[in-house]
Amino acid sequence: MEKFRNNKILNFVIEIILVIIIIILLLHSCNIQKKNNKKRPTGNVDIIEITCTDTKTCDVDVDVDKQSDNKSNFNDTVPVSKETEDNKQEEEKEKEPETGLVVVDNYIVKWDGKKDLKIFTNSAYELEDRISPESSNTYKFVIKNKTEYKLKYKITFVETNKENINMKYRLKKNDEYLVDSYTTYENINVEDQVFESGENDTYYLDWKWFSSSNDTHVGKIQAEYSLKIEIEAESINEKEEDI
């Protein structure tokens, strides 16, 4: 009889514990949903406004480019055409509020993994999509922390260079060179950079094709070259107040 009573009490305790667990899980689930909803920012967000008439060149004001820069070939004025429907759609996309880890560059290209970056654009010979020995320029990009978290990030550079074009780089973050003398791409990787929610980091990637013995061969076959920039970020686990 005593044993039966004890079992009944134990069963009751177990049932209570199970109910508590279910409640905790439900509350946690609600919390996740609440967090997801928070990701849509309201109020002050960076929106690029482009106002111009058809086929004309217009000035585009982008807040990330306010820092003065005397590097060559820097141009915040770009021709904007609204002739095609595709372009209109693209512009609409750019007007969407920015969230997450956002990267933009000085050609008003918001990285989306689809567009080819104009890293190597230069004014030599009026050809923007060619490089030749001694070509050089600076590619500026801005990493924006549009999350609600403090982020730690790293930048990895990977080149595809079958014909060994003698391309060298140096890298500046905001006002300070992280790598101040020209070197190969693998030496400019960046690790453990931290920025708070709402902050921006501006990077200046200086590139230069230094002359070398195989330049003629490279030019004869019109060798291709590409550089991939990968930015990986993760939140630093200091801000979990909701849990």
Place this chain on the structure above:
Amino acid sequence: MKGNKKILLVALLVLLITVVFSTYAIYRTSQTANGSIRAAKWNVTIGSQAQQTANFAFGVGDITWTTHTGKNNTIAPGDSGTITIPVDADGSEVDVLLTATIGDVTGLPAGMTATVTSGTNGVQTIQYNATEGQMEANVVITIAWSGTVDDESGKDGTDIAKQNQTLSIPVTLTARQKLASD
């Protein structure tokens, strides 16, 4: 009873996993983009061959005469003419810098000169131009023997000493991309 304990154990495990993973949940994100470019084309032909540097040894037979009094493939005072080296850089997507130098000429009489007269001091530039035929140039070497046929003063013992010698004019022509520093 045993069944209940098992259920409790599993429930506690689930709770533990949930709490642990949610506590250490990390917001992860990445952005990747690619920039591609290709090398500007280099397409230079010196003479008739695609080459960067060409060495020539021109003789009397290579000269296009403006004035020629020497007979039987010879030269004489007052003679003048040119040697032309065609350079074709059509299709190249860079400016091309040509440098021509004349080496030690053998069989050259006194008063006779061989100089590169195209460009400045043997250097000339072919500017980039996308239009077919607009990146062609000639490197010109001018040979001149001062004096006239009837100018006795132009003929001296030195000239006589050069008789029966073969004239050879070595020329080196180099083509390379013109740089901003040039």
